[in-house]
Amino acid sequence: MKNRYAHGSRVSEKKIREIVRYFAADLTATQATQLSGLNRNTVNRFYRALRERILLACEAQRPMFGIIEVDESFFGARRVKGKRGRGAYGKTTVFGVFERDGKVYTEIVPDCSKPTLQGIIRGRVDPASVINTDGWRGYNGLVDLGYGHFRVDHSKDEFARGRVHINGIEGFWGLAKLRLAKFKGLPKHTFHLHLKETEWRYNHRNLNKYKILLSYLRENPLS
Structure with missing residues (x-):
């Protein structure tokens, strides 16, 4: 059966949903690795993919008013x-x-x-x-x-x-x-992703982040 979240991935949909749930709860990649039992590089890849999709969503935000x-x-x-x-x-x-x-x-x-x-x-x-x-x-x-x-x-x-x-x-x-202080220093090449994630979390503070993130992956699966 085709994986809706990651085309050609060896990681099951169930496991991907688990990682997304940890991300939505704002757990670090280290914490998600320990809880999921997945390889750290695999978790990092999914975390980065989620942040990249969040970046796209933030840039598509409507003009502000009032x-x-x-x-x-x-x-x-x-x-x-x-x-x-x-x-x-x-x-x-x-x-x-x-x-x-x-x-x-x-x-x-x-x-x-x-x-x-x-x-x-x-x-x-x-x-x-x-x-x-x-x-x-x-x-x-x-x-x-x-x-x-x-x-x-x-x-x-x-x-x-x-x-x-x-x-x-x-x-x-x-x-x-x-x-951002919990990451104890961020490389310059990834800071923008963490910044936009923080923006996104604030803007979705009263919404179900887990469901929104899954919708991002369904619309734009990993390849």
Whole structure:
């Protein structure tokens, strides 16, 4: 009988469902290997395949609308002494777009310049939206693009002014860093997959992740 999840695989559908269940529960590949009895390389292959399908699902996400919060964050080694500011030395820069009471979108960026950040905003945020930011100059000119724009000035210890704040995206950064810390360091070539997985888990926090992941494999089986 043809395997619905992995064409030509020697791993049974039952065993694949078991691995998907462990992944959905956010167990590490080491834990899944111990519980399933499968070879570690086999588990790694399935975990990577699931993350690649999650990446595709995240990139296909609809544009965000309503009240939007945007912010950048930095992931990786501790800040090098003497190096300050956005794009801190040795760290990976990630830009986030947060739909108030909705979903989040993340993207690794080369810098925090106005063209970089606003290029992503224009591609990911509906023009009728209202955007909340901090005081970074990279957000200057959003009104000229047609967006409503409100700021909080962190440099003056201002973190909220009524409904004007970026607490949602900042809260997501905290959750993301806490989750990714369990991997005790991620190679640069796989960081983007783990980042998008974290985004996906947040966006599907109230849904059955196991069933959604199985549907991804049925639609796009391993080959």
